[in-house]
Amino acid sequence: MEKYPAKKLHQAKLPGWVEAIIAQTVVYAPQARQGRFVYDRLSSAAELRLDHDVTILPPKKYLLPQRETLLRFTRAGGFEPAAAPEPFVLFGLHPYDVAAIAQMDRYYGQDNPDTQYLARRRQATIVACDVQNASDNVFAGCMGTATARGARLGNAPAASSQSPPPDPVDLLLTLVGDTYVIEAFSPRGTGLLALAGELEDADPVALGRREQVWQDADKLLRRHRLACRPEELPALMEKSFDSPLWQEMSDTCFSCGSCVTVCPSCFCFDVQDDADWNLEGGTRARRWDGCMLCDFALVAGGHNFRKQRDQRYRHRFFRKASYLPARCGFVGCVGCGRCILACTAKIANPVEVYNRLLEDQA
Amino acid sequence: MTRVPQVPSSPYLPESATIVAKRPLTATEMLFEVRLDSGRALGHMPGQFVELTLPGVGEAPISVSSWRLPQAQAPSPASFELAVRKAGRVTAALHAAEPGRKIGIRGPFGTHFPVDGVMKGRDVVFVAGGIGLAPLRSAIQYVLHNRGDYGQVTVLYGAKSPAERLFVEELAAWAARADAKFMETVDRGDAGWNGNVGVITKLIPLAGIDPTKAIVAACGPPIMYKFVVVSLYAAGVGNENIIVSLERRMKCGIGKCGHCQINGLYACTDGPVFKYSDLVGVPEAM
Numbered sequence: 001m002e003k004y005p006a007k008k009l010h011q012a013k014l015p016g017w018v019e020a021i022i023a024q025t026v027v028y029a030p031q032a033r034q035g036r037f038v039y040d041r042l043s044s045a046a047e048l049r050l051d052h053d054v055t056i057l058p059p060k061k062y063l064l065p066q067r068e069t070l071l072r073f074t075r076a077g078g079f080e081p082a083a084a085p086e087p088f089v090l091f092g093l094h095p096y097d098v099a100a101i102a103q104m105d106r107y108y109g110q111d112n113p114d115t116q117y118l119a120r121r122r123q124a125t126i127v128a129c130d131v132q133n134a135s136d137n138v139f140a141g142c143m144g145t146a147t148a149r150g151a152r153l154g155n156a157p158a159a160s161s162q163s164p165p166p167d168p169v170d171l172l173l174t175l176v177g178d179t180y181v182i183e184a185f186s187p188r189g190t191g192l193l194a195l196a197g198e199l200e201d202a203d204p205v206a207l208g209r210r211e212q213v214w215q216d217a218d219k220l221l222r223r224h225r226l227a228c229r230p231e232e233l234p235a236l237m238e239k240s241f242d243s244p245l246w247q248e249m250s251d252t253c254f255s256c257g258s259c260v261t262v263c264p265s266c267f268c269f270d271v272q273d274d275a276d277w278n279l280e281g282g283t284r285a286r287r288w289d290g291c292m293l294c295d296f297a298l299v300a301g302g303h304n305f306r307k308q309r310d311q312r313y314r315h316r317f318f319r320k321a322s323y324l325p326a327r328c329g330f331v332g333c334v335g336c337g338r339c340i341l342a343c344t345a346k347i348a349n350p351v352e353v354y355n356r357l358l359e360d361q362a
Numbered sequence: 363m364t365r366v367p368q369v370p371s372s373p374y375l376p377e378s379a380t381i382v383a384k385r386p387l388t389a390t391e392m393l394f395e396v397r398l399d400s401g402r403a404l405g406h407m408p409g410q411f412v413e414l415t416l417p418g419v420g421e422a423p424i425s426v427s428s429w430r431l432p433q434a435q436a437p438s439p440a441s442f443e444l445a446v447r448k449a450g451r452v453t454a455a456l457h458a459a460e461p462g463r464k465i466g467i468r469g470p471f472g473t474h475f476p477v478d479g480v481m482k483g484r485d486v487v488f489v490a491g492g493i494g495l496a497p498l499r500s501a502i503q504y505v506l507h508n509r510g511d512y513g514q515v516t517v518l519y520g521a522k523s524p525a526e527r528l529f530v531e532e533l534a535a536w537a538a539r540a541d542a543k544f545m546e547t548v549d550r551g552d553a554g555w556n557g558n559v560g561v562i563t564k565l566i567p568l569a570g571i572d573p574t575k576a577i578v579a580a581c582g583p584p585i586m587y588k589f590v591v592v593s594l595y596a597a598g599v600g601n602e603n604i605i606v607s608l609e610r611r612m613k614c615g616i617g618k619c620g621h622c623q624i625n626g627l628y629a630c631t632d633g634p635v636f637k638y639s640d641l642v643g644v645p646e647a648m
Contacts, residue, residue, distance in 0.1 A: 070374045073417040077378050077399070077464030081371070111631065112616035115372050241645060268620030271374075271613050275418035282418045284374070289619070296621060299611045300422070300450030303584060305624075305646065315623070315646075323626030 004190055006183040007199035008206055014180060015045035017196035021089060024195070025125075028062055029091040030055050042091065050092045050173070054135035054338060058097050058264035059090050063104060063121055067287050070116060070271065074281040085120045089192065091127045092173075095148035095217075096140040096334040098128045100264030102168040103330050107267065110328065125188045129173040130213055134221055137337025139351055142226035145334040146217040148172055176209040223337065224351035227358050230331045237322035240357045241314070249353065250313035252345040253292070259348045260290030262338035265320065268296075291315050317353060373616050376415045376466025382441055383461050387528045391493070392457050393427070394444045398467060403440040407474035408501035409607055409635040413615045414444065414452070415466030416459065422452040423612040425497035425634075426470065429504040445496035445528060471615040473635040475501040475579050475605060477508075485513040485575040489590055491520050491562050491582020495528050497607055497634075498581045502536070509541055516569050519546040520562030520582075524555045545569060562586065566593040573598030581607040587648050591638065604638035608647060 009017065021027055027042040030052040037052035039059050069082040093101075108117040128148045131138075140146040148169050170189035174181045181202045184190040193199070202210070228236065260266045270289035275282040289296065292312050297305035306312045320332035339348040378399040387393050396414075398404065404412070404426065411425045428443035448457045459465070475481070475498075486505055490498045505512055517536055521527045527548070537544040545565050547558035558565070562582075571578070571594075578599055580590050587606060594604055610622035610629035622629035625646045627636075641647040 070372070071376075073376075073415070073466070075417060075464075077417075079376050079378070079415075079417075079466055081375055108618060112373055112618070114616070114618050116374060269614075270619065270621070271421065273415075273418055273420045279418065284415075284421075286374075286619070289621070291620060291623070297611060297623075299609070300453065301447075305610060311646075315625075318625065319620075319623070323623070326626055 004184040006181050006202040006207060006210075007193065007196075008202045009180045009182055009196055009199055011175065011178050011180060013196070014050075015048075018042070018045035018048055018091070020195040021091070021192060026086065026088040027091050028059070028088060039090075048092065050129050050175070051132045052092070053131075053133045054094075054138065054336060054341075056338070056342075057262060058100060058336065058338065059093055060100065060104065060264050060267060062088065062090060063101065063124065064117060064267055064269070064288070067285050068116070070284045070286055072281060072283050073273075075279065082116070085123050087123045087125070089125045089127060092129045093126060094131050094140075094336075095128055096138070096143070096145040096221075096336050097264050098126060098148050098168045099143075099145040099334045100336075101126065103265055103324075103328070103332065103334075104267055105168065106328050106330070107324075125170045125192060126168055127171040127173065127189075127192065128169045130175065131217055131221060132175055134223065135337055137223055137340040137349075138221045138335060139224040139226060139337060140335035141218050141221040142224070142351065143230050143331065143333055143335035146221040147214040174210045174213050176206055176213060179206065181206050181210045221335070224340075224349065226351050227355045230333075233321040233331055233354060234325045236354065236357055236361065237318055239361055241318070243357060243360060245353065245356055245360070246310040246314040249347045250309040252347060253309045253313055254344045255292055255294050255309055255312065256344050257290040257293045258342040258344055259316070259339040260292050261288065262342045264334055264336055264338075265324075265332040266290060291319065313347075317350070320350070321354070374468070374614070376413070376421075376468045379465050379467040381459055381461050381463045381465060384459075387445060388526050390449075390526075391445055391447050391496075391528060393529075394446060394456070395441050396444055396465070396467065397441045399464075401440055404442045404467075404470055406442065406470035406500075408477055408504045409474035409497055410470035410472045411497075411612070411615075411630075411634065412444070412467050412469035412471070413612075414456070415468070416452055416455050417464070417466065419455040420452045421466075421468075421613070422450070422456075423471075423609075423615065423630075425500070425607075425609075427496045427499050429500050429507060445493075445499070447493055468615060471612075471630055473631075473633055475504075475607075475635050476577075477501055477504045481505070481577050481579070481605075482511050483513065484577045485516070485572055487516045487518065487569065487571055487576050487578040489518045489562065489566070489578060489580040489582070489594075491580075491586040491590070492522060492526070493528070494581030494583070494586070494607070495519055498579060499529060499532070501579060506536075506539070506542065513575055514572075515542040516571070517542065517544045518562060518565045518569055519544075520549070520565070520586075521546070522549045524548055524552050543569070561589070563589050563593040566590070566597055569597075571597045571599060573600070573603070577603050577605065579605045579607075584648075591648075601639035601642060602637065606636055606638055606641070607634045608636060609634060 108114040269286040324332040382395040427445040617631035
């Protein structure tokens with residue numbers, strides 16, 4: 001991977017650069033809405049909130065839309081793929097959200113590559129931004145996703161040779177004092193940065209302060225403290241299938257799926273056909289779905305393979321901490337903390353669950 | 363690992379196909395003969411499934427129920443058969459569809475019965491419970507087509523009642539063969555039934571299974587497996603010689619949508635055919 005020299009941009013000059021990007025391409029970025037933060041189309045630099053603590057929904061919605069047309073069909077026969085997506089920039093992603101995108105890239109890219117996802121993914125330019133304000137529930141530090149440096153997936157087995165995941169970060173912004181240190185990791189990144197004009201190289205002092213930001217992030221993004229390393233979770237889960245915890249915790253579960261909806265590492269979907277009103281054709285679309293919903297494992301004929309809430313609740317944690325690690329080489333949790341806030345019954349805190357299981361084993 | 367067709371660029375894009383013929387097997391099951399419009403053969407192995415699209419209604423996973431149709435029967439050697447139970451929206455609409463109707467096919471997907479692998483040279487025992495005969499028929503046809511590659515061939519079939527027996531003419535043909543043993547039973551008989559009455563597990567000790575030589579391929583409703591496996595153990599058959607086909611809610615067919623997960627396994631790519639020894643540590647399998 002080519003190394004591009006890190007640059008400096010005073011934060012007063014950031015809006016000018018962002019306006020130049022908006023003028024050229026579609027940009028999605030974190031913005032304030034009614035006391036919370038959301039990802040939305042950016043129409044002016046003034047709306048950009050790089051200081052956001054956490055968004056309600058992660059940026060997965062731009063790579064796997066809530067509803068995505070897969071194809072069109074006509075009654076006479078014949079199927080046409082959906083139109084190719086337009087290029088876009090995701091601007092201001094926290095490192096843990098970028099880590100989740102790398103996870104989706106590996107999951108969708110390996111074995112039978114999902115060319116629909118990959119086509120949309122290739123159109124995305126990812127501009128990450130180190131966390132400036134920690135949210136109340138973030139524990140990315142515990143999951144190794146507090147900062148965006150190095151290979152996110154560690155010692156995971158190599159991805160399929162058919163579809164190597166693109167480097168998830170095209171540009172990384174880090175605020176040190178009143179200046180952004182900006183490092184590009186790809187030609188797309190340098191191309192975007194060029195819109196800011198000539199920039200000074202980041203000097204060793206700035207780079208040193210950036211290193212401090214990273215070290216602080218690793219320490220501070222631990223509002224909840226996981227009592228083990230993420231690599232130890234699969235072994236823990238192996239001993240935990242019959243734990244009474246699943247029944248206890250899920251006793252108040254609404255099966256509402258809020259945890260799934262807001263999770264950057266959840267990406268299951270359902271597929272449905274919709275006929276046009278004139279019945280001459282229609283579309284097939286996929287929509288977000290989740291294993292926590294009661295019908296997820298229901299088959300025609302009425303049998304439900306995960307009928308009880310404790311089975312579904314347990315499955316979701318096993319997928320994240322046992323099945324995805326075995327299949328894809330990553331723990332399906334980036335410590336964003338969104339589920340903790342979103343859960344209707346306040347039973348979603350993964351740190352609480354894993355720590356309880358650890359205690360029970362001790 | 364599974365074989366995914368090379369044809370379309372998107373794994374979600376079906377190929378155009380046509381319903382060539384249909385005939386009822388029972389009150390709730392119908393046999394469809396389907397042909398890909400391109401004329402290409404499906405290229406499936408027994409145990410694999412396709413995702414069948416009825417445009418506007420939806421897509422459903424259906425196991426392929428035939429191996430290779432004899433030339434005399436099929437209008438085109440590329441036809442394949444799907445035995446479909448009317449169970450939900452897509453299958454109900456399919457039952458109402460007429461020959462000539464345009465549908466879509468994706469696949470074949472999934473693992474297959476190892477008729478071209480470990481089953482060769484062994485005694486083969488098929489244990490089919492109810493609708494489980496539909497995917498097993500493909501394997502049975504394959505084995506009988508290549509009879510010389512196997513030792514003793516035994517087919518055990520259990521249906522709920524005589525009226526619910528599938529493929530009755532073929533059952534008679536299997537029963538008439540000198541080079542295969544066919545035994546069947548029904549859970550409850552009727553006035554005209556002279557055969558065995560009782561659950562399928564009653565046939566297992568009567569089948570003369572040599573556990574040192576046999577490989578058993580079983581397919582049936584979820585409830586059946588536990589009991590069949592216990593009977594097979596009693597007959598001396600070990601986990602490594604039991605092959606099962608597990609159905610789940612398979613939607614995408616390629617291991618992405620997540621619906622068919624059995625613990626950490628995907629029924630659509632790690633299955634639907636599994637060695638029972640691979641399911642021993644998988645609590646959600648049975």
